[in-house]
Amino acid sequence: MTGKTEPQPIFDSEEERAEFEFHDSDEWVSVENFDEQRRRLELAARQMLEGSARQQISISISERDLARLKTRAAEKGIPYETLIDSILHEYAEA
Incomplete structure (x- = not known):
């Protein structure tokens, strides 16, 4: 045996x-x-x-907003489409 150890990861932060x-x-x-x-x-x-009872639609959204929504959805562990749908639902119900 050579006694090699596994390399340790290097982190930026x-x-x-x-x-x-x-x-x-x-x-x-x-x-x-x-x-x-x-x-x-x-x-x-x-x-x-x-x-x-749902209808599919198509919308245009800025890449920046979509990236942020995808990040927020990932943090919550849900698909970004579901997050957008829940946001629209809450707005429509308010």
Whole structure:
């Protein structure tokens, strides 16, 4: 045996290191605003189940806004289309 060790990853920031460690662990993590996130996910699930009364549309949106929406959706663990739909639904119901 040569006694080689695995190379250690190099991180550009403390945030990048923390994200790596989070994804590399199997631990549960607390979620901020749990009730709000649960409500949003339940709404998204209900909307997906009500699919028969839906109409598909096409819209133009700036690349920057779409990138931000995709990031926010990824943080919530939902498809970006579902996030956009829930935003529009909340606005229409208000």
